[in-house]
Amino acid sequence: MFRRTALAALAAVSALTLAGCGDDAPAASSSPSISSSTPALSGTINVFAAASLTGSFTQLGKDFETAHPGVKVTFNFAGSSALAQQINQGAPADVFASAAPKNMDQVTDKGSPTTFVTNTLEIAVPKGNPAKITGLKDFADKNKKIALCAVQVPCGAAADKVFKAVGITPQPDSLEQDVKAALTKVSLGEVDAALVYKTDVLSAKDKVEGIEFPEADKAINEYPIATLTKAPNPDGAKAFVAYVLSDQGKSVLSAAGFTAL
């Protein structure tokens, strides 16, 4: 009886030790670069990016993988505030691209961020504009179904700023946790209008129509990007950020509706 317990305990201890011995750093080539040319990249690059970057960054990821065979780029798209929290709690991210400087500031261990694009808000309505939305003042109409982003996420903070600047008190029916959720409600026809980014309207142009409004420039969202200090693949992180800031990156982002800087 005692021997069996001892064996079980020994097995448990060895299992735990072996698990702890698992390598923390994945196979990333960290050979010192003698010349200034980019070192051979390998491994996986984990990019945490704001939901509004879904289409453009997925394309950039594919282009990057074609340019650097042997590298895999994986994405985690979500509301920027959720991503910042995940990174602070130890998520293994290499790059963070946020939809607002505020959420980038929430992350503590990072390289110096660079603003790479800006995005403006646009009103999104279902195809055909069934509720005949004309502008921002319709957002104060209680009889219309409105979706906004929650104030905690960049899209919601920008919307809040715009409404305050214009002096309209919106009557939302739902405060979504990221901009894509708000867009989905519009494309399903569940709401009459939502305030999302220009890029989101473009990405869903077969289901959604956009209505521009003049006060949009009161709250332009600046998107910063940064490598993370605890990145499992630091060379890959730097290379991907450099790619995003390059001309190829800029053209993909502009095509999606961003204003590349």
Place this chain on the structure above:
Amino acid sequence: MLLLPALIGLAFLLVPLIGLLAKAPWSTLPSRLFSADVWQALKLSLICATSATALCLLLGIPLAWLLARSGLPGRGIIRALVTVPLVLPPVVGGVALLLVLGRRGLVGEHLELWFGISFPFTTAGVVVAEAFVAMPFLVISVEGALRAADPRYEEAAATLGAGRWLTFRRVTLPSIAPGVVAGAVLCWARALGEFGATITFAGNLPGRTTTMPLAVYLALETDPDVAVVLSIVLLLVSVVVLASLRERWISGLR
């Protein structure tokens, strides 16, 4: 040697809860606790979970009877379909509800046109979403109890001249009461903790559709301390309710 795995299992379940209590911002707890948002979300959560459970009881007990006693052909398939909400990711459940009961949904379109009834973005929508995910628990529990119940009491009641509804009310239901209570408890707990289906189908608006899980999720994005406080409140309320259900009501031993 069942003791060791049992203790590990218990630790696995308890340690996160202890961690929650340990990491709570005890110094600022009182001020955060009495903010209006907390009580609004809690009240809504409790009302919706209880309403969802009532709805599940109303519809689930007859459904369980259908599966256990009616002798309908194809019961196996019906039973499998009833358990689908258990395996379905809650957000998918929410999307499915939107596609059926939404403004352009199969049924919802007509509901809105003819009766002006709309479920998304309403408290009723929260109840529907919670009932959808929680009903399988009740149905399975009650079906099990019905199968285990002795049909001879019902036969005796019939020979004594009781009609079917009277028999069901006065003989069957009391004999399966522990199963019903256990199922209702599971149903209530599941409804209280529902997040994905609620936020997808009913949306999120404080006072109307923001339940505690939604409030915790959004608070987590900016102020984790508030999220911890909300979680502790929900935890305490759940523990109080579940602990106050005495074991003998669930096990049925007299």
